[in-house]
């Protein structure tokens with residue numbers, strides 16, 4: 212990728228501690244991570260190692276205990292809740308393991324949701340929704356409700372929703388975790404295409420070596436620290 | 444940002460999920476419908492009673508009482524005084540003289556048709572002009588009583604409520620026997636709850652000598668009231684006061700209507716408290732059931748306020764559905780339903796109809812909306828405060 216040199220995500224000296232009653236749980240300690248623009252990064256590690264926690268920090272869904280998270284030129288740790296919400300709407304797309312679609316809305320309405328946070332007209336929104344559904348290959352399912360779609364199709368709706376605002380960064384938390392091998396592979400191909408053809412920077416949490424093989428780089432999280440090698 | 448369309452979008456899909464939460468939604472709707480029905484029901488009694496008491500009051504009919512008396516019950520006037528009142532300027536006249544009726548009344552006990560137990564009915568002695576002084580008095584069956592005879596005519600409301608008030612029937616009350624010769628209506632007013640006879644017959648029957656309790660007079664026009672009142676005050680031989688009939692009746696019904704209203708509002712407030720907890724519960728579980736959806740919306744970038752508003756909107760919508768159902772139910776079940784109650788000033792039975800006014804319905808529905816608002820507020824705030832990353836973990 213031509214834009215591959217700039218750093219898009221910079222996580223610096225991040226600590227994250229949760230309180231569970233009187234007990235403190237140190238999940239991330241002194242964590243550093245740079246994600247260059249245009250990278251498709253796979254984040255692996257055992258269950259409970261803090262992968263989701265790290266992803267949420269990068270996505271502005273949670274705050275660091277100490278340390279900074281910088282996306283492009285913006286410091287997430289210095290933003291107010293309101294600023295963070297507006298920032299998320301413009302710059303990130305989330306893809307969830309269980310799709311998190313609104314059961315009461317059909318596919319195109321689900322995909323349209325992030326566009327309600329923009330100034331686009333109804334007609335413009337419709338066009339963007341159509342494009343996003345085309346990209347994921349689901350135009351023919353636009354009027355379907357989530358419960359009438361297969362898991363793979365639901366996840367494609369989820370991806371369409373994540374890319375409909377054309378964000379720079381896609382954050383995927385085990386996007387194939389709930390899918391069979393074949394549907395999972397289709398989703399991975401789709402993510403790969405988004406990365407290669409549209410230059411999306413992707414951070415994907417996964418347990419599946421199959422999935423991480425599609426990424427341009429894989430990092431491992433264990434005991435609050437990252438490493439480039441799979442720990443023994 | 445497109446704030447309104449955010450709210451609308453979130454609210455619409457909230458509303459669409461109601462069928463998945465039928466049980467608790469219906470509980471809320473029914474609870475609020477019940478509150479509203481009771482509220483409307485009780486207050487329609489007050490409205491109906493007020494209407495019954497004041498409908499016949501007109502602004503060209505005055506009632507004259509002894510000064511210091513606050514009702515006919517504790518007023519007294521001599522024949523001489525009633526003559527002086529007849530000569531006061533402002534009183535309308537016809538060929539036979541002043542349009543004025545000197546009246547007295549006693550309470551008699553008659554058995555109710557419904558229960559057979561005795562209750563008070565006012566037996567009013569009136570002058571021969573009584574019907575022309577008042578508006579809307581009409582004999583609907585039988586005939587007018589004859590002067591000088593033990594004959595009575597019964598108001599339609601009294602005739603409905605009390606056994607024995609049928610045309611042709613003879614009533615024994617104390618030492619006296621009265622023949623019912625007619626039934627009259629009075630435009631739904633308080634006169635309909637009374638029984639009338641000739642004042643000159645009633646006086647000796649109850650040892651009242653030649654005294655009265657009130658004078659009803661028709662004025663030449665509503666504008667002559669001030670002239671009439673001032674002329675009465677200027678006459679040193681008269682210690683009396685004049686009130687427009689309308690004001691007098693409103694005054695007389697005040698104690699009972701405000702009692703009913705107080706009790707009604709009290710009962711309704713208690714029920715409303717119950718309905719409020721119902722609504723709170725419904726909305727808390729609605730928020731709990733949608734925790735992950737709400738968190739997803741927040742992750743996408745939706746602000747806290749569309750979430751708050753959409754929860755409130757849903758709660759208010761449910762409440763209004765309940766409110767409208769309850770109000771409609773009360774209206775169809777109760778409006779115009781005839782019944783009677785005791786007037787606390789005279790302890791006599793007053794016939795009236797439940798009166799469900801549009802204002803009452805509007806008020807009830809507003810109350811319902813307020814319950815919905817309050818019931819949705821805390822759940823809405825909880826929804827908005829959910830920490831996103833924690834809420835996303837919920838399955």
Ligand SMILES: Nc1ncnc2c1ncn2[C@@H]1O[C@H](COP(=O)(O)OP(=O)(O)OP(=O)(O)O)[C@@H](O)[C@H]1O
Pocket residue numbers: 229230231236238256257258259260261262263264265832833
């Ligand atoms: N809000 C929270 N409050 C308390 N503890 C938390 C919270 N969120 C996460 N944790 C704890 O932090 C640790 C890391 O959790 P996290 O979900 O990031 O792990 P993960 O690597 O994503 O695991 P998995 O592979 O099972 O999804 C776990 O021990 C978890 O219990």
Ligand SMILES: [Mg+2]
Pocket residue numbers: 262263264384
């Ligand atoms: Mg996780």
